[in-house]
Amino acid sequence: MNYADAFKASVAKVRAEGRYRVFANLRRAKGEFPRAHWRTEDGDVRDVVVWCSNDYLGMGQSPCVVGAMKQAIEDVGAGAGGTRNISGTTNYHVELEASLADLHQKEAALLFTSGYIANQATLATLGKILPGLVIFSDALNHASMIEGIKGAKCEKHVWRHNDVEHLESLLLQTPLDAPKLIALESVYSMDGDIGPLEAVCDLADKYNALTYLDEVHAVGLYGLRGGGVAERDGLMQRFDIIEGTLGKAYGVMGGYIAADAVIVDAIRSSAPGFIFTTSLAPALAAGARASVEFLKTSHHLREAHQARAAELKQRFAEAGLPVMDSKTHIVPLHVGDPVLCKRMTDSLLVDHGIYVQPINYPTVPMGAERMRLTPTPLHDEAMVEDLISAMTAVYREHAAAKLA
Numbered sequence: 001m002n003y004a005d006a007f008k009a010s011v012a013k014v015r016a017e018g019r020y021r022v023f024a025n026l027r028r029a030k031g032e033f034p035r036a037h038w039r040t041e042d043g044d045v046r047d048v049v050v051w052c053s054n055d056y057l058g059m060g061q062s063p064c065v066v067g068a069m070k071q072a073i074e075d076v077g078a079g080a081g082g083t084r085n086i087s088g089t090t091n092y093h094v095e096l097e098a099s100l101a102d103l104h105q106k107e108a109a110l111l112f113t114s115g116y117i118a119n120q121a122t123l124a125t126l127g128k129i130l131p132g133l134v135i136f137s138d139a140l141n142h143a144s145m146i147e148g149i150k151g152a153k154c155e156k157h158v159w160r161h162n163d164v165e166h167l168e169s170l171l172l173q174t175p176l177d178a179p180k181l182i183a184l185e186s187v188y189s190m191d192g193d194i195g196p197l198e199a200v201c202d203l204a205d206k207y208n209a210l211t212y213l214d215e216v217h218a219v220g221l222y223g224l225r226g227g228g229v230a231e232r233d234g235l236m237q238r239f240d241i242i243e244g245t246l247g248k249a250y251g252v253m254g255g256y257i258a259a260d261a262v263i264v265d266a267i268r269s270s271a272p273g274f275i276f277t278t279s280l281a282p283a284l285a286a287g288a289r290a291s292v293e294f295l296k297t298s299h300h301l302r303e304a305h306q307a308r309a310a311e312l313k314q315r316f317a318e319a320g321l322p323v324m325d326s327k328t329h330i331v332p333l334h335v336g337d338p339v340l341c342k343r344m345t346d347s348l349l350v351d352h353g354i355y356v357q358p359i360n361y362p363t364v365p366m367g368a369e370r371m372r373l374t375p376t377p378l379h380d381e382a383m384v385e386d387l388i389s390a391m392t393a394v395y396r397e398h399a400a401a402k403l404a
């Protein structure tokens with residue numbers, strides 16, 4: 001086999017489908033977010049406003065978070081120096097896990113190096129711990145959950161997105177005494193809709209299933225203390241396992257699950273993705289804990305965030321732009337073509353200093369290509385004005401013919 005040709009062909013296919021990815025080289029300046037400096041391919045540096053960050057509240061530059069990380073580095077140095085079992089557990093990890101267990105009102109929490117690994121490792125391991133497990137997974141669950149469920153090597157059923165009747169019909173076809181797990185997200189981050197949390201809990205009670213909730217795009221943002229949509233809706237106790245990230249609203253890095261102590265103990269003892277990897281750097285754990293604790297009492301920031309998102313949706317609608325229906329802080333604008341989507345976001349960046357990443361297949365289905373905007377409380381009125389006029393111009397120039 002000619003290996004180089006095989007790799008080239010693989011990339012050529014991606015290019016031909018208009019979804020070749022180019023990473024924008026950004027330099028955030030602490031204190032200036034959502035402004036950042038963009039380094040072009042020619043090496044020029046230009047000021048841009050970032051409209052697609054998952055650092056939803058700007059916690060990545062918060063003095064309390066940055067201060068905690070600096071202090072931790074001063075105190076204990078850079079890395080953890082080992083896996084959790086072999087010299088890599090520190091007080092920073094233990095305290096962060098306690099903070100997360102408290103956030104979700106669970107007995108325990110377990111840290112992973114990312115939210116992706118938390119999902120992948122936990123779901124795969126549940127399949128090994130529970131013989132005969134049958135997993136019921138929402139059709140739009142994140143890639144990390146899909147990988148975990150594949151790794152669980154058990155029977156699985158995919159229920160149509162947010163369709164609890166379909167879910168129930170699948171549950172009915174499964175023996176009542178078979179162990180079952182229902183897995184879903186609270187906030188689906190591409191459409192900005194919310195899973196049917198309460199109905200799923202009711203079905204789980206009726207059919208004796210475990211419940212697994214990915215709150216990655218909700219932790220820090222929903223609920224009185226940032227515990228997510230399940231906290232907001234009074235449902236945290238009804239979910240057996242809640243999974244979250246420290247890399248989005250919390251502005252740092254890492255992932256976790258929160259659950260009964262016995263569940264956490266079982267995953268901790270069996271999940272390769274937890275056991276065989278160096279634990280999070282102490283500074284990351286320190287920064288994440290500062291962020292989680294800060295946001296437990298910063299309800300005003302959550303309200304400002306929601307207000308900003310609501311305003312942006314309304315402004316887009318008033319400007320006649322194709323804003324998609326969203327129940328959350330996510331603001332998607334429909335494009336429907338990968339090449340056009342890329343051309344429009346290139347124009348926003350180059351001509352208007354506005355950075356929005358195109359969202360193409362496989363992140364969303366083909367034909368559902370879009371721009372996904374994530375307003376923060378740090379985007380001010382002038383930035384919103386600039387965005388509306390730039391977006392209007394770009395749609396007029398590039399998309400009008402196509403969308404008409």
Ligand SMILES: *Cc1c(COP(=O)(O)O)cnc(C)c1O
Binds near residue numbers: 247255
């Ligand atoms: C981003 C994301 C993850 C992964 O979290 P990371 O901490 O970024 O690895 C998991 N689930 C969902 C729904 C996500 O959007």
